[in-house]
Amino acid sequence: MKFLIYFFLLATSFAFFASGKDALDWWQTTVLYQVYPRSFKDSDGNGVGDLKGITQKLDHLKDAGIGALWLSPIFTSPGVDFGYDISNYTQIDPLFGTIEDLRELKSAAEKLGLKLLLDLVPNHVSNESEWFKKSVQKIDPYTDYFVWVDPKKDENGTRQPPNNWLSDFGGSAWEWREERQQYYLHQFAVQQADLNYRNKHVVQEIKDVMRYWLDQGMDGFRVDAVTFLFEDEQLRDEPLSGDPGAEPTDQSYLKHVYTQNQPATFDMVQQWRALLDEYSSKDHSTRVMFTEAYADLDNTFKYYGTKERPGAHFTFNFFVIEYIKNTSTADDYENITSLWLKNIPAGDWPNWVVGNHDQHRVASRVGPGLVDAMNALALLMPGTAVTYNGEEIGMEDTFISWNQTVDPQGLNAGPQRYQLFSRDPERTPFQWDNTTSAGFSTSNTTWLPVNSNYKWLNLQKQQEDEDSHYKVYKQLVQLRKTKTIQRGTTHTAAVTQQVFAFVRALDGEVTYIVAMNVGNSSATVDLTRSFSGLPATATVVVASVGSTLVRGTNQTTSALTLAAKGFVALEGRT
Numbered sequence: 323m324k325f326l327i328y329f330f331l332l333a334t335s336f337a338f339f340a341s342g343k344d345a346l347d348w349w350q351t352t353v354l355y356q357v358y359p360r361s362f363k364d365s366d367g368n369g370v371g372d373l374k375g376i377t378q379k380l381d382h383l384k385d386a387g388i389g390a391l392w393l394s395p396i397f398t399s400p401g402v403d404f405g406y407d408i409s410n411y412t413q414i415d416p417l418f419g420t421i422e423d424l425r426e427l428k429s430a431a432e433k434l435g436l437k438l439l440l441d442l443v444p445n446h447v448s449n450e451s452e453w454f455k456k457s458v459q460k461i462d463p464y465t466d467y468f469v470w471v472d473p474k475k476d477e478n479g480t481r482q483p484p485n486n487w488l489s490d491f492g493g494s495a496w497e498w499r500e501e502r503q504q505y506y507l508h509q510f511a512v513q514q515a516d517l518n519y520r521n522k523h524v525v526q527e528i529k530d531v532m533r534y535w536l537d538q539g540m541d542g543f544r545v546d547a548v549t550f551l552f553e554d555e556q557l558r559d560e561p562l563s564g565d566p567g568a569e570p571t572d573q574s575y576l577k578h579v580y581t582q583n584q585p586a587t588f589d590m591v592q593q594w595r596a597l598l599d600e601y602s603s604k605d606h607s608t609r610v611m612f613t614e615a616y617a618d619l620d621n622t623f624k625y626y627g628t629k630e631r632p633g634a635h636f637t638f639n640f641f642v643i644e645y646i647k648n649t650s651t652a653d654d655y656e657n658i659t660s661l662w663l664k665n666i667p668a669g670d671w672p673n674w675v676v677g678n679h680d681q682h683r684v685a686s687r688v689g690p691g692l693v694d695a696m697n698a699l700a701l702l703m704p705g706t707a708v709t710y711n712g713e714e715i716g717m718e719d720t721f722i723s724w725n726q727t728v729d730p731q732g733l734n735a736g737p738q739r740y741q742l743f744s745r746d747p748e749r750t751p752f753q754w755d756n757t758t759s760a761g762f763s764t765s766n767t768t769w770l771p772v773n774s775n776y777k778w779l780n781l782q783k784q785q786e787d788e789d790s791h792y793k794v795y796k797q798l799v800q801l802r803k804t805k806t807i808q809r810g811t812t813h814t815a816a817v818t819q820q821v822f823a824f825v826r827a828l829d830g831e832v833t834y835i836v837a838m839n840v841g842n843s844s845a846t847v848d849l850t851r852s853f854s855g856l857p858a859t860a861t862v863v864v865a866s867v868g869s870t871l872v873r874g875t876n877q878t879t880s881a882l883t884l885a886a887k888g889f890v891a892l893e894g895r896t
C-alpha cells in the first residue's frame with residue numbers, strides 16, 4: 323500500500339487490477355495476433371496466401387508465445403476490398419481453400435492451444451451477393467435489406483443523391499441503380515452495399531451467420547467497421563468538419579454525426595454479446611467479440627456496453643496508432659497512454675494495438691528505431707496486446723507505385739494522392755526467410771510485391787541472430803506471463819521531453835520499470851524523480867536491439883542511460 327501511495331504522488335497512476343483476485347480469462351492475458359490471410363503464407367504457389375499456409379505456419383505463433391489469432395475475411399468475395407466485400411458469409415472463398423481447410427486450421431490451432439477468431443463484416447456485403455441482386459429486383463424478403471432511397475431533384479430537375487454523405491473511400495456514399503430508380507448507400511466502395519439494420523430480417527441474418535461460425539467451433543469475432551451500422555433515419559446532411567487538409571470528396575470533409583456511432587448501434591452490439599454469452603455459458607469457454615471502431619473516446623468506450631448489458635469484450639484501442647508519430651515527444655506518449663487508462667470505465671478491459679492492415683507499419687509510421695519500444699508498449703501496458711502479422715519482426719512499408727496499386731481506397735484517390743490513402747504498403751507478404759518471395763510463396767510474382775529488404779529483414783534471420791526484433795518480442799511476451807504485468811498497477815510519466823517511462827507494480831511481486839527514449843540522441847535520466855519508491859538498482863530483462871544495456875546487468879535507476887530510440891525493461895524489488 324505504501325508503494326501505491328508513493329507512486330500516486332509523482333506519476334500518473336492507474337490501479338485496475340491491484341485488488342483483482344479473480345481469475346483472468348484467456349482473452350485478457352493473451353496476445354491476439356492478426357493474420358492477413360492473403361499475405362501470410364501461400365501453400366499452392368499462386369502468389370496469394372491461403373488457409374493451408376496459415377496452418378503450416380502456426381508453429382511460428384506458438385513459438386512467439388501468442389495465444390489467439392484473428393483472420394481477416396476468408397469468405398466468398400469478388401475481392402474488390404480484398405475480402406471485406408463478402409458475397410456469401412458462410413462459404414470459404416476458393417482462393418483461400420475450403421471449409422475442410424478451415425476445420426484443419428482450427429484443430430491444428432486447438433492442439434497448440436491457440437484460439438481462433440474470424441472477421442465478422444456486418445455493415446455491408448458485396449453488390450454481387452444474392453441478397454443484393456434480389457434486393458435490386460425487389461424480391462422479398464430482400465427488398466429492404468439495403469438502404470434504398472429516392473433521388474432528390476435540383477432546380478433543373480436533375481437527379482441528385484439524397485444528401486451529402488461521403489464514402490470512407492472517397493466521393494458520394496450513394497450509388498444510383500436504374501432498375502430500382504433509387505440510390506443505395508455504400509459507406510465504403512461502391513461494390514460494398516450497406517445493410518439496412520432497421521430491417522428485422524437483416525438483424526436475424528447476421529445473428530445466423532454468427533451462430534453458423536460459432537457452431538463450427540470458432541472462438542469469437544473481430545467485428546469490422548461497427549461504427550457504421552445505423553444511419554440517421556431522417557437522412558440529414560452532415561456538417562462540415564472544418565479539416566483544412568480535406569478535399570470535398572474526402573470522408574474527413576464531414577463530421578459524421580449522422581452516419582456513425584448512432585444509438586441503435588450500441589444496442590446491436592449488446593445483442594450480439596448476449597448471443598456469444600449463450601455459447602460461452604454452455605461449456606464455460608468464453609466466445610469473444612472485439613470491435614473495430616475508429617471513434618472518439620466516449621464513443622469508443624460505449625462499445626463496451628454497460629455492466630448490466632455488456633457489449634464488446636473490448637473495442638480496439640486505436641489511440642496509439644492515431645496519435646503517435648515519428649515526431650512524438652515523451653509527453654505525447656504520456657498523454658496518449660494516460661488518456662486511455664484514465665478514461666476507461668471501471669470494469670472494462672484495456673488493450674493496446676500498434677498496427678493492423680489499414681495502418682502503415684510501425685517501422686514506417688513511428689520509425690524503425692522504435693519497433694522494439696512500440697512492441698514493449700503494446701505488450702507491457704495493462705490489458706490485452708494485439709499484434710499485426712509482421713510487426714514482431716519490424717517489417718516496413720513497401721513502396722507501391724500507382725501502377726501496382728490495388729487497394730480501392732488508394733485507387734479512388736487517383737495517381738496524385740493515392741499514397742495518402744493506399745493501404746497496400748502495409749499489406750505486402752510476410753517475410754519468412756531469404757528464399758524466393760521471402761519464403762511466402764514459391765511463385766516469383768505475388769499479389770503485392772515482396773519488400774526488397776527481405777534478404778536481411780526476415781523471421782529466419784531474426785531467429786538465428788543473437789539480437790533481433792523477434793528475440794526482443796519473444797522476451798516481452800514471456801514477461802506478460804508474470805503476475806505483475808497481468809495484474810499490476812500502472813504508473814506513467816514523461817521523465818524528460820525524450821524519455822517516457824512506466825512502472826508496473828504489484829504487492830509482493832517484482833516491479834517492472836519500462837523506459838523508452840523517443841528522442842534522437844542518447845539521454846541519461848533519473849527515474850526516481852518521477853517515480854518514488856523505486857529500487858535504487860534494477861536488472862535488465864529486455865532491451866532494444868543493439869542496446870548496450872546487457873540482459874542480467876544491474877542498472878542504477880537514478881542515472882539510467884538510454885541510446886536514441888532505445889528502450890529497456892528493468893526488474894526490481896522494492
Ligand code: GLC
Nearest residue numbers: 403406443510546547679680
Ligand atoms: C474495416 C477494415 C478495412 C475495410 C473496411 C471496410 O475498416 O479493417 O480493411 O476496408 O472495414 O470493410
